[in-house]
Amino acid sequence: MLDLAILGLLAEHDLHGYELRKRLGDLLGPRSAISFGSLYPALNRLEKAGLVKAVTSLPASRRPAAPMSGSLVGELAAFRADRARRQPATGGGRGSRGKKVYGITDAGRQRLVQMLSDPDVSDDRDFPVRVAFCHNLSPAERLDLFRGRRDELVRRAEQHRASPPSEDPVNTYLRSLLERDTAAIEADLAWLDGLISAESAASGRQNISTTSSTPVDTRTPDPSGRTDPEDPA
Numbered sequence: 001m002l003d004l005a006i007l008g009l010l011a012e013h014d015l016h017g018y019e020l021r022k023r024l025g026d027l028l029g030p031r032s033a034i035s036f037g038s039l040y041p042a043l044n045r046l047e048k049a050g051l052v053k054a055v056t057s058l059p060a061s062r063r064p065a066a067p068m069s070g071s072l073v074g075e076l077a078a079f080r081a082d083r084a085r086r087q088p089a090t091g092g093g094r095g096s097r098g099k100k101v102y103g104i105t106d107a108g109r110q111r112l113v114q115m116l117s118d119p120d121v122s123d124d125r126d127f128p129v130r131v132a133f134c135h136n137l138s139p140a141e142r143l144d145l146f147r148g149r150r151d152e153l154v155r156r157a158e159q160h161r162a163s164p165p166s167e168d169p170v171n172t173y174l175r176s177l178l179e180r181d182t183a184a185i186e187a188d189l190a191w192l193d194g195l196i197s198a199e200s201a202a203s204g205r206q207n208i209s210t211t212s213s214t215p216v217d218t219r220t221p222d223p224s225g226r227t228d229p230e231d232p233a
Contacts, residue, residue, distance in 0.1 A: 001126040002034065002042050007051065007112040008133035010104040014055045017043070020102065027132060032125075043102060051108035055101050109136075117141050121149040131195075139203045143196065150192045157185050 002024075009015065009023050017039060024034045046052045104112070116130050116137055127149055134142050160182050 001028075001032075001123070001129055002038070003046060004112070004115050004126055004133075005129050006039075006042060006046060007104060007108050007115070008129065008136075010052060010102055011109060011112055011133070011136060014101055014103040016099045016101045018099075027129065046108070047102075049107075051105055051111050052102050053105050055103035112136060113141075117145065119144075119148060121145065121152050139199060143199050143203070146192050146196045146199065150189060150196065153185050153189050153192070157182070157189070160185070 005024055005027055006020065009020060009027070015023065017036065020043075021034055021036065021039050024039070028034065043052060047054075112133070113136055116134055121127055121130075130145065134145060137145065160178065
């Protein structure tokens with residue numbers, strides 16, 4: 001999920017570590033807070049794999065002051081990572097303060113599309129991230145993604161109906177959790193139906209536009225071979 005989120009964000013903008021961490025927090029929510037201690041190893045791994053690269057540094061006006069992570073361990077990890085990456089004034093990829101700016105490579109874009117179009121849609125944590133960046137897919141691939149997830153949720157709903165919760169009073173709270181899960185599946189199915197309907201309608205409009213843009217010759221052919229009998233040519 002972290003690799004997918006990093007590649008998706010870098011496909012939209014080149015970012016340095018601090019801004020990337022902030023956007024990851026906005027994307028994944030407070031329950032999936034990303035520390036510098038996990039972000040920089042992931043970036044280094046993606047860079048070694050040729051999926052991200054160092055790019056030209058951001059303008060000074062866009063370099064925010066280093067935010068506090070709220071964790072001493074996280075701040076120490078960020079400090080060590082910055083110090084390890086610092087080099088004497090060399091080429092691109094670092095600002096005047098030694099901050100590395102990351103961008104996505106062509107191989108990274110290809111890997112992003114592969115991850116987004118993976119037919120396995122059972123992971124509840126990474127599917128919202130895939131939806132956030134599914135504009136990188138074709139309309140047909142987006143429909144496959146939405147329909148695949150819908151089929152997955154329909155299977156889960158059928159499993160819930162086939163295994164009703166126990167009536168044992170001791171399991172009152174367990175039953176309440178199962179009821180919550182069922183309600184969440186129903187809500188997600190309605191949401192996916194809306195996405196599928198909107199995507200199908202957009203694809204239909206695009207197909208109609210493509211068809212109508214092709215000129216059609218409605219003139220009656222002449223036995224002599226001329227398209228228009230009144231054309232002297």
